[in-house]
Amino acid sequence: MTKIRLVICILCTCIFSSLSAQSFYSDFRDGMIYVKFVDEFPLDKISIVNKNDTKPTTRIAKDQFPFLEKIFQKYGVIAIHRPFTIYENPKLLRILQIEFAEDSKIEDFINDLKSFEEIEYAEKIPFERLCSPPNDPLYGTVNGGDMKWHLDMIKADSAWKIQTGSPNIKVAIVDNYVWGNHPDLQIDSVNLCQVTYDSYAGYNYTLGNTAASPPSSYYTQSSNNNAYKASHGTHCAGLVGAKNDNNIGIASIGGGVTLMGVRAASDGGTLLYTYQGVQWAVENGARVVSMSFGSNHHIQTIETFMKVLYDAGIILVASAGNQGEEGNPEHYPSEYPGVISVASVNGDKKLSYFSQYGIRADVASPGGFIKSRATYPNVLSTTYCQAYILKSRYTSLQNTFYDGMQGTSMACPVAAGLCGLMLSQDSTLSPDEVKRRLMLTAQPLHSASSTTINGNGYIDAYAVLTFKELELKDTLLLSAASQSIDTIKIRATHDWHISNIPSWLTVSDSVGSKGYHTIYISANESNTSENHRETILDVNMGDITKKLHVIQLNYELYLTASPTFIRFSGKRDNADTILISSNMDWKIINSATWINVDKTLGNGSDSLFINTKSANSWGYNRLCSLLVSGINFMEELIIIEQRIPDFIRWETTSTQIDPAKDDNVAIRVLSNVNWTLTGGDSWIEANLNAGTDTMEVVFTVLEDNTTGEEKSTSFTVSNENISKTLLVIQKQDLSISSLSSAEDIFVYPNPVSDYCIVQSKDSKIETIKIFDFTGRLVHTYHPTQDEIIDLKNISKGMYFMLITTNNQNTIYRKIIKQ
Structure with missing residues (x-):
């Protein structure tokens, strides 16, 4: 790969996001909360104001909630908006963002809202901060200046022989600002966005060549500290996908993917619109989202939002945080389920001193120094400013738009760029599969690393792109009856086939391709003998063979439940018992939030105690179902009705x-x-x-x-x-x-x-x-x-x-x- 190799020494600095002054909570926004209505609350009672206007809003009329009228007046509610509408997900559509005047009474407001049965939760909205390093960048003498160490460490050269990235795969960098016109980025204007907010219309999205760039009225593109801080998102963008083989600047792991840059900061640098930026990126085609920001506060609304994206197949990658030496606290969004949490590793295979560790991370990626924080360079990438930190050591960088940074903020986009390569190779990969392969193929950390991530290592681009796997369970049970049927799940990275199928079995698919497949296996005849009937099937994928032991039992399986219909009055804590008669393992699937079941798994005959967790206040009888599910597709459906309270x-x-x-x-x-x-x-x-x-x-x-x-x-x-x-x-x-x-x-x-x-x-x-x-x-x-x-x-x-x-x-x- 033809690139100008920039050899520089390291001097690091800390990047802090500037936060607007807060009167009451330094970590949370004043006068604004999230409120979630329970899942049973009718969506037609939460309608958008002026939803047919040419310029749509997310505003919700206050008078739609007469039961909250007094509390809204008490706390001076100014505006109500839907912060997240993607996929018209019903859980997200029941989440509202409420802006109010009585800032000092935020805790009282939240507690009052929680007293209503219609409200599932209310919570403060935290500020997100860029995951940049502490302000102690230089320890000792700089020895050497290999500025591609982070790519060599993950075997990028070998990976590029397999995959260089597809322009059909979009990777979004949601950050403070992204200078999309950087010569080594050249992001298309339709993929650059600025998010803003006003009380009337809600969230606004502006596109264009300079939409995501730092505001020139605040930041000049000279060599100065403010412009260096404003370069955080541009630096991350270069690590994801600076263009390769263009005879300019640096190389990147994902140089062939399409970049998206989202400005989520105010003019002054405060991160205010991060998750709305994520929503815009996904709505406009992002398959991977890189999030080098976070807070120490778990927010249920954001967890729900992340899950909706995860369920839709979006690869979410986030920095694990830089508080490794500050107690290693919880960090979000990196710790939400479905998000790939990325720690920082140095070139010596030890976790960076600042990186969070243990359960805080899933995998590590280069984001620190070539060897340690004392001796070698950090990570070079694109910047909005002219070189500020490294210019005094490397005069060749003077008047260029490249500089060094370190932090899990840098580790995250390197991993996100690799995720882009994985999807370029196989666009059907699910978020779970991407995360799983990154972890299974990771290289081990140095045994002398003072911190670890629960046995997981750092990413290996070549290994993950050449990964081969065939996975299925090893035993399948069938009832003695003819036509008894069950399934196996096959996870394969290449084409496969099943052999040694006996005449008394039917297999729905004996050949298949890469991916995740459900195979139906059924018995063609009854087993009337005194012994179980058994066989071994071979599942073959290239040079890999897995054995499947199929057993047709010498007795019939059964599963029944009684009663199958229960009617409760409208009161809370109504209870009943369900009797299960069975000779197999079973599980309970309960999708209702208002029904409690005392057990979810069992074996053989047993009883279930169920009760209503809340009174029915919805003005109509509500229904739910419990599914008792066993093997061989045996299941019982129990319908539960709760009337409205007698009136x-x-x-x-x-x-x-x-x-x-x-x-x-x-x-x-x-x-x-x-x-x-x-x-x-x-x-x-x-x-x-x-x-x-x-x-x-x-x-x-x-x-x-x-x-x-x-x-x-x-x-x-x-x-x-x-x-x-x-x-x-x-x-x-x-x-x-x-x-x-x-x-x-x-x-x-x-x-x-x-x-x-x-x-x-x-x-x-x-x-x-x-x-x-x-x-x-x-x-x-x-x-x-x-x-x-x-x-x-x-x-x-x-x-x-x-x-x-x-x-x-x-x-x-x-x-x-x-």
Whole structure:
């Protein structure tokens, strides 16, 4: 490979991200939190404001959550946004970012939110910091200046003979800034992005040649400390994929992949938009994301976001952190499941002194010094500034845009570049497989390394690109019955085939290609002998052969569960028992967050204790399933229903009825149980004396009221545990008009799409309340004249409108939202 080899000596410095002043928590953002609604919360109750505008927003209307109205007022909520929308993942869509004014009360706000059953969690949002080294870069005399040591260490020259990188594979560097116009990078403008935020629109994404670059008003491209700090992301980009064989500057492990650069920092250098930058990169084609930043705080929202990307096949690579000499604390995002955590190793195969270690990392990569922190160079790469650290030692670097840095920030992009090569060779590799191969092929650390990473070593580019493996389980059991069937999983790096298949077995696929395959194996006949029937199958891949022992038992397997349907009331801690009858191993698959099961694995016959973890507050009966799964595709499905808590109520506590005989009024009983109706008087009758669930009761006057005064009576609707009373008042004489008549209050159009008009003929309307079919208050209006009611943000369905006039009459109208 033709490259200009730059030989320089080392002088290192510390890069710190400049954080804006914080009033209350130095590690967390003021006035902003993440809030996650439980998975059962209806998504149609969290809708985007102006989602059809030409410039879309992520803003959520505050009034969509009437049950949180008081708490929002208490803490001065300014804006609500959806921070993550990728793949329209339902868990992410239930996560909101809330901006509020009462900064000093952030802990109180979080605790108050946690008291609502609708809220799964609320948490502060930490600042991310660049994983750059401590400010003690030079110890002793510099001896030598091999600036490609990090590539030689991972056997890059040999790896490049196999794979140099495909432009179809995009690797994103999400960092403070990335100077995409660097002569050794030349990142396409459509792959350069700046992320910003404002309270109204939410997160904005700007593309262009200079979008990701440091702002020129803050940083000049001269040889100075500020520009050197601003070069962090540009340095990482060069380590991932500076162009190879272009007679310019340096080489990189992934020089043939396509780079993406995302600016996640404010003008002053504070990392504010890292994960929104990750989201943009993935939405625009990134297969690998390099994240040389982090914090010491676990954030559930970000763990969920990382898992969504991992499940979608995105390779997430993060620096393990540079606090190895500061207690080796937890570090994120590197420690989230599904993220490849990269420690830093020196050229002497010892972990760098600053690198975090042990359980904090999965694998190491060159990111320190050629031999130790005292003697040899660190890692050379592209920069936004002219050489600042190394120019005094190596005059050839003066006025060039290359410099040395060290840290797990540098180890991370080297590993990410190698991941890009792996996908270039085989784009079907999953995140698990990439991580697994990196770890299996890693070279061992030096035995004298003062810290280790749980037996794992540092990356070997050549070994991982020539990796060969054939993996499957060694034993398969089948029931004695004919057509009993089960599966094996084959993981292979090359083509394979199965041989020695006996006539009493059928194998769904006897040949296959690289990747992960599910093979079905079934018995063609029953085993009626006294002994088990056995055979050995050979699974062959080139010079590798694995044995599979297949046993057809001399007895039949069985698995049953009882009952298979359970109905709970709406209360918390309802419990029941499930009896399992079986002669095999089994496991329980439970996808519901509101059901607790006392065991998840078992063997043979056993019992399960299940209980509801929370009351059902959703206004509809909720369902979930438990799957009892055994071998040979034997399974039992158990359906569990939790009703909403028992309720009975009138849609109003009192009503008026006109004084004439045969006048009537209809009032709804809102309920989900059987009920009876009692009470009343000789001058009035109800058309029902019992009912089930929600029903309309019609009260009819039996005689004219000629007493000259009002009459009143009450009706009680009840079951064994609940009772609610309705007061009925008959007006005093026939001269009083009935405001409840249809002519006096008009609601139109009905059905309604977005808006409806409520109009009174003779009286002033004081309040209008909208209730859903369960009786839950959805919205309250206080009109000053004929009211235009905005119903855009409520879901489709039937609602009740309670209208109160200035003479305290109440009128109900049913409306249909379509």
